[in-house]
Amino acid sequence: xxTGKKGDTPHPLNPADADTEARVARRLSLHLxxxxxxxxxxxxLEKNRPASMAPFDAVFRNFADxxxxxxxxxxxxxxxxxxxxxxxxLIYAAGxxxxxxxAGSSDAAEAGEALFPDVxxxxxxxATGFTRTGVLSMYRDxxxxxxxxxxxxxxxxxxxxxxxxxxxxxSVPKLKAAESSRRFWYAEIRRLVQALEKVTGKRITRKRLxxxxxxxxxxxxxxxxxxxxxxxxxxxxxxxxxxxxxNAWFYMDAADWTHAARTLNEELKERKAQSLATTPPxxxxxxxxxxxxxxxxxxxxxxxxxAGGALVCDELCSSGRLLWDMACIDEPLFEDMLDALADRAVxxxxxxxxxxxxxxxxxxxxxIQDYKVEGVVHxxxxxxxxxxxxxxxxxxxxxxxxxxxxxxxxxxxxxxxEPLRTxxxxxxxxxxxxxxxxxxxx
Amino acid sequence: xxxDRIRLLVQAxxxxxxxxxxxxxxxxxxxxxxxxxIYAEGRGGSCFLYPFQRFLSLPWSSLFGSVAAAFLIYxxxxxxxxxxxxKTFCGWICPLGFLQDLLTKIREAMGxxxxxxxxxxxxxxxxxxxxxxxxxxxxxxxxxxxxLGLPRFTPxxxxxxxxxxxxxxxxxxxxxxxxxxxxxxxxxTKIIMTSLSMLIAGLFLAAGFVKRRYLCAFCPMxxxxxLFDRIxxxxxxxxxxxxxxxxxxxxACPMEIREIADLRDRKHMVTQxxxxxxxxxxxxxxxxxxxxxxxxxxxxxxxxxxxxKRQARTAVLxxxxxxxxxxxxxxxxxxxx
Numbered sequence: 196x197x198t199g200k201k202g203d204t205p206h207p208l209n210p211a212d213a214d215t216e217a218r219v220a221r222r223l224s225l226h227l228x229x230x231x232x233x234x235x236x237x238x239x240l241e242k243n244r245p246a247s248m249a250p251f252d253a254v255f256r257n258f259a260d261x262x263x264x265x266x267x268x269x270x271x272x273x274x275x276x277x278x279x280x281x282x283x284x285l286i287y288a289a290g291x292x293x294x295x296x297x298a299g300s301s302d303a304a305e306a307g308e309a310l311f312p313d314v315x316x317x318x319x320x321x322a323t324g325f326t327r328t329g330v331l332s333m334y335r336d337x338x339x340x341x342x343x344x345x346x347x348x349x350x351x352x353x354x355x356x357x358x359x360x361x362x363x364x365x366s367v368p369k370l371k372a373a374e375s376s377r378r379f380w381y382a383e384i385r386r387l388v389q390a391l392e393k394v395t396g397k398r399i400t401r402k403r404l405x406x407x408x409x410x411x412x413x414x415x416x417x418x419x420x421x422x423x424x425x426x427x428x429x430x431x432x433x434x435x436x437x438x439x440x441x442n443a444w445f446y447m448d449a450a451d452w453t454h455a456a457r458t459l460n461e462e463l464k465e466r467k468a469q470s471l472a473t474t475p476p477x478x479x480x481x482x483x484x485x486x487x488x489x490x491x492x493x494x495x496x497x498x499x500x501x502a503g504g505a506l507v508c509d510e511l512c513s514s515g516r517l518l519w520d521m522a523c524i525d526e527p528l529f530e531d532m533l534d535a536l537a538d539r540a541v542x543x544x545x546x547x548x549x550x551x552x553x554x555x556x557x558x559x560x561x562x563i564q565d566y567k568v569e570g571v572v573h574x575x576x577x578x579x580x581x582x583x584x585x586x587x588x589x590x591x592x593x594x595x596x597x598x599x600x601x602x603x604x605x606x607x608x609x610x611x612x613e614p615l616r617t618x619x620x621x622x623x624x625x626x627x628x629x630x631x632x633x634x635x636x637x
Numbered sequence: 638x639x640x641d642r643i644r645l646l647v648q649a650x651x652x653x654x655x656x657x658x659x660x661x662x663x664x665x666x667x668x669x670x671x672x673x674x675i676y677a678e679g680r681g682g683s684c685f686l687y688p689f690q691r692f693l694s695l696p697w698s699s700l701f702g703s704v705a706a707a708f709l710i711y712x713x714x715x716x717x718x719x720x721x722x723x724k725t726f727c728g729w730i731c732p733l734g735f736l737q738d739l740l741t742k743i744r745e746a747m748g749x750x751x752x753x754x755x756x757x758x759x760x761x762x763x764x765x766x767x768x769x770x771x772x773x774x775x776x777x778x779x780x781x782x783x784x785l786g787l788p789r790f791t792p793x794x795x796x797x798x799x800x801x802x803x804x805x806x807x808x809x810x811x812x813x814x815x816x817x818x819x820x821x822x823x824x825x826t827k828i829i830m831t832s833l834s835m836l837i838a839g840l841f842l843a844a845g846f847v848k849r850r851y852l853c854a855f856c857p858m859x860x861x862x863x864l865f866d867r868i869x870x871x872x873x874x875x876x877x878x879x880x881x882x883x884x885x886x887x888x889a890c891p892m893e894i895r896e897i898a899d900l901r902d903r904k905h906m907v908t909q910x911x912x913x914x915x916x917x918x919x920x921x922x923x924x925x926x927x928x929x930x931x932x933x934x935x936x937x938x939x940x941x942x943x944x945x946k947r948q949a950r951t952a953v954l955x956x957x958x959x960x961x962x963x964x965x966x967x968x969x970x971x972x973x974x
Contacts, residue, residue, distance in 0.1 A: 371882075372899070374755065374756045374757075402953055405951065405952055405953045406952070406953045408952060409948075409949065409952025409953060412945055412948055412949065412952060415945070416945050419941050419945075520881060520883050520922070521883075521922045521941075521944065521945070521948075522885070523885050523888070523889065523920050523948065524948045524951045524952050525639070525920075525947070525948055525950075525951035526888070527745040527751075528745060528748060528750055528751075530750050531750075531751075531888070534888060535885070535888060538883065538884040538885070538888065539883060539885075542881075542882055542883050542884040542898075543881035543882060543883035543884075553901070554881065554882055557877070557878060557880070557881075557901065558881065560878065561878055561879060
């Protein structure tokens with residue numbers, strides 16, 4: 196069930212629109228480069244930034260400088276994916292490169308806007324913008340784009356994108372606890388295996404899958420070390436940079452990423468020994484949760500940290516959640532390994548598209564404890580209904596446990612930055628005041 | 638070393654001891670809570686259930702009279718074994734469990750996919766082991782006494798559970814004794830019991846090759862031992878707040894215990910089917926989410942680090958692959974030729 200094919204000319208619905216299409220593409224290309232350069236200009240003024248961020252920065256700089264070099268030079272097939280629900284191990288095992296296409300550019304969202312209803316998720320708007328204009332070549336180069344039907348936006352995204360790239364939809368069950376859901380999902384994963392084998396022309400064997408799973412485990416090991424370092428009393432790295440490290444996983448080859456992350460972890464360990472922090476200890480420790488935060492949308496992390504908060508962790512599918520959960524490699528047989536991957540992709544996932552809300556609540560409480568969190572920021576993208584729906588009961592539970600919270604409802608556009616800044620600053624001040632009242636040293 | 642490898646080794650040693658130990662004059666008694674079959678001549682200790690059923694078939698006047706002391710000592714011995722080792726008997730010692738695990742190993746080595754109970758099926762048949770337990774108590778009692786005014790049962794029903802236990806046909810085979818593989822036509826009761834025995838023996842072989850630990854789900858000894866789940870020396874604890882419900886433990890569990898993954902609010906996880914194989918701890922990637930305890934002290938805990946270390950031994954890393962392909966494109970998985 197693959198619709199669309201690679202290299203399809205983006206036939207505008209109306210030939211007269213061809214001009215418009217070209218104009219939209221030009222504008223996006225220009226604005227994207229500007230916003231990326233702006234980000235790096237601001238970063239270059241920061242002191243104390245770990246030098247090992249360089250390989251990750253290089254990936255993101257290419258968004259402006261060389262959009263066709265964001266992905267590593269490789270002769271492998273490229274498989275685009277739109278969610279964590281796609282087990283990347285299978286793609287590596289099929290000898291291809293997974294590329295996570297979830298997009299964070301407000302300019303791209305603008306370019307895609309025309310095809311969506313008023314209140315729509317900016318992530319799918321941006322992805323559509325990039326695919327439609329072809330400004331980032333990777334959105335068009337993929338040999339297959341896999342879209343799991345996690346939320347309603349993604350359900351409908353396939354039809355839009357299949358005008359430009361081959362698309363395969365993967366149906367994700369929403370009720371984790373039922374046996375029928377699991378069996379259904381196991382079958383979907385097998386359908387994915389067949390599609391990948393067909394596209395790449397390579398068979399996914401048990402040995403290749405074990406290798407791929409080993410590759411992922413090495414990355415996950417570094418990721419866990421990284422997250423554990425962030426639990427330290429000392430803020431060793433800015434939250435925005437931490438998000439960037441995870442974000443870079445979207446575009447980097449697993450082995451390259453692992454190598455870069457290992458170097459970074461070594462540097463952070465040294466910094467820990469030297470007590471070198473990026474944020475003063477007086478900064479209240481903040482957890483960010485909710486809708487994904489994808490480069491170049493560093494709006495929320497920057498707001499929090501520029502207001503004097505320490506963004507010590509996040510519970511986002513774009514970073515903190517990305518590489519945490521691990522599948523078993525030592526399953527006895529190939530089919531068992533597929534089940535293990537299927538389970539890993541869905542069961543521990545705390546995305547609110549699942550009916551189960553307890554998993555996310557438990558995870559948040561655990562993170563609040565582990566990272567010594569003082570305040571929680573809920574990030575809700577306009578149009579991201581699952582997070583919005585889940586928020587009220589979740590807020591009540593957290594409030595009952597005495598956790599300070601701030602809800603930010605926004606999209607990718609920088610328009611509301613200033614009013615948000617006021618709110619975030621007030622929140623950080625409240626947390627500081629709270630710390631004083633609680634008698635902790637500031 | 639992986640826990641299930643260590644376990645297989647311990648099982649093999651226990652198997653040899655329990656089956657052949659008697660040939661060297663070794664014995665650990667006759668009240669062992671495990672299927673070390675009474676029909677094995679050179680056994681190094683024998684199953685609690687045979688003498689238990691024999692005791693129960695005595696007339697009540699003697700069971701509660703002349704042999705009462707012997708019966709109590711006997712029960713006490715069982716109690717101590719069960720209290721100290723509990724379900725580790727099922728996972729680490731039981732010869733029938735070992736044979737089933739061997740069948741599973743053979744199946745896996747042949748690359749044949751296993752099967753699992755549908756959740757509803759597993760839930761629906763959990764009462765069977767308790768029913769067998771009740772029967773193995775009531776039927777012998779009815780031989781020596783009249784229950785509720787019923788006529789006494791025929792002595793052919795003596796030790797009814799042993800007559801159908803798959804240990805009876807299989808374990809004597811390890812001495813070349815095939816005398817228990819038969820259908821006895823001497824009486825109607827015998828015909829029924831021996832036919833049942835052959836049926837269950839067939840099931841043991843066939844199902845053992847299809848599903849892990851198939852017959853353990855119906856074992857009355859597990860039902861008896863599960864009385865000690867809470868008070869036993871060996872425990873399995875879960876820290877619900879650390880659990881992500883990723884399901885690794887559930888998939889790994891040979892007894893397909895769903896509760897281990899699904900329940901967050903339960904601390905003691907030795908459930909009625911648990912055999913303390915500890916495989917769940919081995920595959921759990923969350924720090925201290927699962928812990929094996931001895932007298933309440935943790936002896937083996939789940940951890941991300943330990944998980945990754947154990948898993949890395951199974952992973953085939955690209956470095957060990959074909960060197961000539963390696964430099965072509967870093968990160969590529971070498972193809973097999």
